[in-house]
Amino acid sequence: MSVSIAKGNTNVKIDTTVMQPTAVNSDKKVVFDTKDLNLWYGDTHALKDINLPIYEKEVTAIIGPSGCGKSTYLKTLNRMVELVPSVRTSGVITYNGREILSKSFKVEELRTRVGMVFQKPNPFPKSIYDNIAYGPKIHGIRNKKIIDEIVEKSLRGAYIWDEVKDRLKENAYGLSGGQQQRLCIARTLAIEPDVILMDEPTSALDPKSTHKIEDLIQELKQDYSIVIVTHNMQQAARISDRTAFFLNGEVVEYDHTDTIFTNPSDMRTEDYISGRFG
DSSP states (O other): OEEEEEETTEEEEEESSOOOOOOOOOSSOEEEEEEEEEEEETTEEEEEEEEEEEETTOEEEEEOSTTSSHHHHHHHTTTGGGGSTTEEEEEEEEETTEETTSTTSOHHHHHHHEEEEOSSOOOOSSBHHHHHHHHHHHTTOOOHHHHHHHHHHHHHHTTOHHHHTTOTTSBGGGSOHHHHHHHHHHHHHTTOOSEEEEESTTTTSOHHHHHHHHHHHHHHTTTSEEEEEOSOHHHHHHHOSEEEEEETTEEEEEEEHHHHHHSOSSHHHHHHHTTSOO
16 A cells, blocks of 8 residues: 655655664764653653654654644753643753753753744734844843844845845734744844754745745754654655654654655554544
8 A cells, every 4th residue: 555745846655565664873963862751741641751862954853643742842842841830851851962951951041042933923012123133132232233233144044134124123013924934933043043943833824935934944954953843744744854753742753754754664653644543
């Protein structure tokens, strides 16, 4: 039996008769390394023995059905999950070799290095300029010339400069949804992170805006490590280098994206990507 999933302008044919996993070992630097991570919301065991390396300057997609732990895992990488009072964790997550769950690792420092883009665009109720300038100002930059340079560089980096350069003093809410999301990406770039976390960044966007964001992600991975949670398997196939399949709080399979979509090693992965459940 075989099924086809669109990848770009072609169809990827999934052979469901042969399943030989490929090792995910890489010569690339590991940015985040998660080992034996468990997480509970009160009595609910949401993440179970997660072991997952995230590699430098790649796009790592996290796929799986609703409620499988994708977003929870993403939010552990910048410790946003700690905002939930009942959360407790065990295990280790290292960022560039440092244990991020340790009390000695300040959350503010972590979130400077690890930016976050959310499901729905969330610009500040400020001007386009002030949205980008906010982060640098918080970090003590006061020189207007330097801030001007950061604003332009960030907006260019998010491929939106030409669309807004004459509107910088206008309220960001006047932008379209796709433009707002690229503005939020630019706002993230302004603090010069190493890693960008994206939680369903295109789910609220139209196809044209989604295409622009996907093209932008491909450009950004030249300089940043990107982790994206997505329900859209075609999107994962199009833009990611590696894919992790989550199910019931566990990592069922993690491999190069082409392997996950054409030659998965676990029947549950095959069932999910072929649409038998999820």
